[in-house]
Amino acid sequence: MNRYPLWKNATVLIALVLGLLYTLPNFFxxxxxxxxxxxxxxxxxxxxxxxxxxVALKAAAVSPQGVVLDLTSIRVRLADTDTQLKAKDAIEKxxxxxxxxxxxxxALNLVSDSPNWLSGIHALPMYLGLDLRGGVHFLLQVDMxxxxxxxxxxxxxxxxxxxRDKNIRxxxxxxxxxxxxxxxxxxxxxxxxxxxxxxxxxxxxxxDAQEGADLRLVATLKPPAEKRIxxxxxxxxxxxxHNRINELGVAEPVIQQQGIDRxxxxxxxxxxxxxxxxxxxxxxxxxxxxxxxxxxxxMDIMEQAARGQPPPGTEYYIERGGRGLLVKxxxxxxxxxxxxxxxxxxxxxxxxxxxxxxxxxxxxxxKDVTRxxxxxxxxxxxxxxxxxxxxxxxVIRTEIGGGRVxxxxxxxxxxxxxxxxxxxxxxxxxxxxxxxxxxxGPSLGADNIAKGFSSTMWGFIAISVFMAxxxxxxxxxxxxxxxxxxxxxxxxxSLLQAxxxxxxxxxxxxTLGMAIDANVLINERVREExxxxxxxxxxxxxxxxxxxxxxxxxxxxxxxxGVALLIFGSGPVRGFAVVHCLGILTSIFSSVVVSRALINLxxxxxxxxxxVSIGQVWKPGV
Amino acid sequence: MEFFRIRKDxxxxxxxxxxNIISLITFIAAVFFLATRGLHFSVEFTGGTxxxxxxxxxxxxxxxxxxxxxxxxxxxQVQNFGSSRDVLIRVPLAKGAESSKVGEQVMASLMKVGAGxxxxxxxxxxxxxxxxxxxxxxxxxxxxALALLLVIVGIVLYLAFRxxxxxxxxxxxxxxxxxxxxxxFFAFFQWEFSLPVLAAVLAVLGYSVNESVVVFDRxxxxxxxKRGLTTPEVLDHAITSTISRTIITHGSTQMMVTSxxxxxxxxxxxxxxxxxxxxxxxxxxxxxxxxxLVMWMGVSRAQxxxxxxxxxxxxx
Numbered sequence: 001m002n003r004y005p006l007w008k009n010a011t012v013l014i015a016l017v018l019g020l021l022y023t024l025p026n027f028f029x030x031x032x033x034x035x036x037x038x039x040x041x042x043x044x045x046x047x048x049x050x051x052x053x054x055v056a057l058k059a060a061a062v063s064p065q066g067v068v069l070d071l072t073s074i075r076v077r078l079a080d081t082d083t084q085l086k087a088k089d090a091i092e093k094x095x096x097x098x099x100x101x102x103x104x105x106x107a108l109n110l111v112s113d114s115p116n117w118l119s120g121i122h123a124l125p126m127y128l129g130l131d132l133r134g135g136v137h138f139l140l141q142v143d144m145x146x147x148x149x150x151x152x153x154x155x156x157x158x159x160x161x162x163x164r165d166k167n168i169r170x171x172x173x174x175x176x177x178x179x180x181x182x183x184x185x186x187x188x189x190x191x192x193x194x195x196x197x198x199x200x201x202x203x204x205x206x207x208d209a210q211e212g213a214d215l216r217l218v219a220t221l222k223p224p225a226e227k228r229i230x231x232x233x234x235x236x237x238x239x240x241x242h243n244r245i246n247e248l249g250v251a252e253p254v255i256q257q258q259g260i261d262r263x264x265x266x267x268x269x270x271x272x273x274x275x276x277x278x279x280x281x282x283x284x285x286x287x288x289x290x291x292x293x294x295x296x297x298x299m300d301i302m303e304q305a306a307r308g309q310p311p312p313g314t315e316y317y318i319e320r321g322g323r324g325l326l327v328k329x330x331x332x333x334x335x336x337x338x339x340x341x342x343x344x345x346x347x348x349x350x351x352x353x354x355x356x357x358x359x360x361x362x363x364x365x366x367k368d369v370t371r372x373x374x375x376x377x378x379x380x381x382x383x384x385x386x387x388x389x390x391x392x393x394x395v396i397r398t399e400i401g402g403g404r405v406x407x408x409x410x411x412x413x414x415x416x417x418x419x420x421x422x423x424x425x426x427x428x429x430x431x432x433x434x435x436x437x438x439x440x441g442p443s444l445g446a447d448n449i450a451k452g453f454s455s456t457m458w459g460f461i462a463i464s465v466f467m468a469x470x471x472x473x474x475x476x477x478x479x480x481x482x483x484x485x486x487x488x489x490x491x492x493x494s495l496l497q498a499x500x501x502x503x504x505x506x507x508x509x510x511t512l513g514m515a516i517d518a519n520v521l522i523n524e525r526v527r528e529e530x531x532x533x534x535x536x537x538x539x540x541x542x543x544x545x546x547x548x549x550x551x552x553x554x555x556x557x558x559x560x561x562g563v564a565l566l567i568f569g570s571g572p573v574r575g576f577a578v579v580h581c582l583g584i585l586t587s588i589f590s591s592v593v594v595s596r597a598l599i600n601l602x603x604x605x606x607x608x609x610x611x612v613s614i615g616q617v618w619k620p621g622v
Numbered sequence: 623m624e625f626f627r628i629r630k631d632x633x634x635x636x637x638x639x640x641x642n643i644i645s646l647i648t649f650i651a652a653v654f655f656l657a658t659r660g661l662h663f664s665v666e667f668t669g670g671t672x673x674x675x676x677x678x679x680x681x682x683x684x685x686x687x688x689x690x691x692x693x694x695x696x697x698x699q700v701q702n703f704g705s706s707r708d709v710l711i712r713v714p715l716a717k718g719a720e721s722s723k724v725g726e727q728v729m730a731s732l733m734k735v736g737a738g739x740x741x742x743x744x745x746x747x748x749x750x751x752x753x754x755x756x757x758x759x760x761x762x763x764x765x766x767a768l769a770l771l772l773v774i775v776g777i778v779l780y781l782a783f784r785x786x787x788x789x790x791x792x793x794x795x796x797x798x799x800x801x802x803x804x805x806x807f808f809a810f811f812q813w814e815f816s817l818p819v820l821a822a823v824l825a826v827l828g829y830s831v832n833e834s835v836v837v838f839d840r841x842x843x844x845x846x847x848k849r850g851l852t853t854p855e856v857l858d859h860a861i862t863s864t865i866s867r868t869i870i871t872h873g874s875t876q877m878m879v880t881s882x883x884x885x886x887x888x889x890x891x892x893x894x895x896x897x898x899x900x901x902x903x904x905x906x907x908x909x910x911x912x913x914x915l916v917m918w919m920g921v922s923r924a925q926x927x928x929x930x931x932x933x934x935x936x937x938x
């Protein structure tokens with residue numbers, strides 16, 4: 001007798017029902033939608049915003065097919081792409097009255113057209129990779145050395161302040177490569193300085209050195225501090241990228257750390273790579289430095305500087321107005337100290353201005369510097385890819401305390417907005433470089449889906465026809481088991497929301513092609529048992545049992561290859577490996593358990609089974 | 623219907639030497655082509671920029687190439703991709719240039735090609751851009767090698783654990799010989815070796831080991847069940863009784879792969895091609911190379927039955 005106990009049949013049934021449920025959303029397709037997300041931490045996405053969106057849509061005479069609120073965004077489902085554009089404009093206008101200072105990102109998106117109860121049980125369609133839906137993929141490398149130099153620069157500034165506070169005389173503090181060197185006249189001051197530094201700067205490692213008559217103290221970062229700074233740099237850059245991409249208005253951006261020093265950015269649906277790259281690649285950082293006014297006023301020095309020979313300790317820049325300027329190399333403040341930047345107007349002159357807010361340490365430094373330099377000029381520089389630009393070089397009129405700084409003068413409203421945006425979008429903690437880029441157009445994506453789908457379909461049909469004609473009923477059962485395998489695989493991919501790529505589709509096809517192996521093994525074994533004269537029922541039992549060990553062995557070797565690909569693969573290979581590994585697991589279940597359940601259902605209950613439909617069993621010698 | 627009506631065991635092992643010589647010759651040829659011609663690595667490995675551009679009318683490739691060269695791109699490759707209207711352009715990494723901007727620069731010079739002629743028909747439409755920096759390519763090559771190593775070690779350990787070291791070693795030798803032959807084909811025809819091809823090679827490695835596993839399973843079973851057979855006879859019996867399954871399974875998988883070759887378009891072409899070669903040689907090598915190797919290594923009945931006898935003695 002070949003019967004499964006109730007629990008086994010129930011398991012198969014439940015697995016099939018679940019498989020069907022989670023595969024279902026893939027059949028509904030997608031509807032155009034508008035997605036609203038918050039760009040600023042102070043603006044929450046909540047029910048109030050949802051009603052605001054609904055009112056805006058009603059005012060524009062757009063009737064949405066559904067408005068859904070989730071944790072981070074509101075999605076408005078619409079009938080077609082025309083109303084989608086109309087709705088986007090209406091919402092944009094209502095939520096962001098000032099276009100240059102947007103609080104919310106309003107983006108075009110697609111949402112699954114499946115009924116709400118399916119979404120309720122987290123049954124979502126498969127998550128398509130960029131090569132299938134179109135979009136841009138970037139891999140960015142963070143310059144760790146740059147992060148450290150930057151940090152050392154600002155440590156240098158801190159040390160200067162510290163020495164002044166503690167009244168320690170020193171002969172200059174300079175960064176030399178990956179170290180900061182402080183000069184002293186005598187050993188006594190150096191000892192005093194060392195004691196102060198050990199107390200105040202636990203991250204620094206101090207080494208004595210001598211250069212000619214000068215005594216020096218060389219400070220380097222301790223390895224754990226270095227590691228922390230590097231980790232922080234990547235985190236900070238990710239946050240900055242988030243802010244910038246939010247301003248782009250991309251529906252579902254992916255920004256993730258990869259490895260120690262890399263960041264992956266994926267922007268589905270974005271076609272304008274140039275703009276995306278421009279915004280991502282803006283490795284602008286802010287620096288505040290003092291202007292060397294005396295030298296800048298000297299025509300001879302300026303002429304020499306313009307030819308590329310600025311006086312030592314200074315750099316030559318051209319101001320926005322076109323005039324040359326000598327700026328001291330010593331950095332007073334960096335963008336790290338900046339907490340906010342807003343465009344606005346000067347309260348007295350009504351000129352366009354940018355209002356900056358500094359953190360407490362930045363505020364203190366700023367206060368000290370402005371007190372000591374009233375009447376002098378201070379330059380605010382944007383550094384992009386090693387090249388600096390003086391945004392503005394205002395004259396310090398009074399001591400500025402409290403961390404509120406206003407930059408004004410010779411700026412239009414638009415310029416003020418630009419500068420504020422660039423500064424607000426955050427400066428990067430370390431420069432980044434694009435080391436990998438992949439762009440796929442939407443038509444190519446749709447094409448890839450169609451090709452992947454049709455190759456799987458035709459392959460499946462060919463296998464089905466062959467199996468059914470070669471093994472008859474057993475063949476049909478094998479095909480059903482293979483269909484169950486496909487069902488489970490798609491359901492698992494949908495449930496896990498693993499990214500499906502074109503190699504992933506190829507893996508589905510390949511896995512199906514390989515999975516039939518198990519059923520061929522079983523059917524051949526059953527035939528063999530029949531050939532040696534066993535009864536049909538016994539042959540079925542023996543066939544399944546004997547084939548099992550072989551099936552397990554062969555699947556494990558395939559799985560080893562899959563896992564190796566999963567561990568070492570990146571990009572397209574990983575997409576392949578994920579599907580391949582999952583497919584092997586589902587195939588073991590479906591080809592052995594599901595097909596056995598079906599065979600048992602067909603033949604199991606017959607007491608006097610004379611023959612089974614497994615095709616002709618040829619016996620030698622007959 | 624039954625395809626394989628085999629009355630007696632086919633004496634495969636009598637020709638073992640012939641099979642091994644055939645293998646050796648193909649293997650040496652593959653190594654020769656790999657060494658002399660080398661693999662035609664895709665942009666993913668070498669670094670550089672790859673672009674797929676669509677035109678409304680078939681463009682003149684020579685003209686595009688000339689324009690690119692005159693715009694300062696060193697050694698650009700321009701070829702059709704899929705249809706005569708789709709063009710694939712590869713630009714190698716250039717030192718000093720801002721490499722991530724190459725995509726836009728190429729598009730700009732493509733626009734110049736179209737400018738003189740009827741504009742609408744010759745306006746390129748960007749379908750895909752891939753840019754890979756130099757550091758990524760090197761890592762990919764390393765990761766690929768590590769993945770291959772992990773597969774080999776994993777499979778050898780598993781087979782040694784499940785069967786015997788002789789089986790493990792001969793299975794892996796047989797299947798590595800497949801891998802080298804696939805690579806040899808790619809070197810000989812200068813087909814593009816990309817990441818999906820690498821995935822196909824590793825997948826097919828895991829897959830063809832199956833074949834050896836199925837045969838070895840039978841060998842073990844026959845050794846245990848039937849007494850009085852010589853080792854070659856046992857191997858012949860095992861191969862003969864599994865040959866039908868071997869060919870049907872591979873045939874089914876190949877049907878799927880053929881469907882990918884036909885319907886999968888250019889993106890899956892080399893992937894499917896690598897699989898096809900892998901599957902065809904997989905049948906041959908895992909059966910007709912692995913088994914003789916096992917035989918040369920001196921597999922015998924004693925290795926499977928001995929263990930049991932010792933145990934019994936210990937109990938007594």
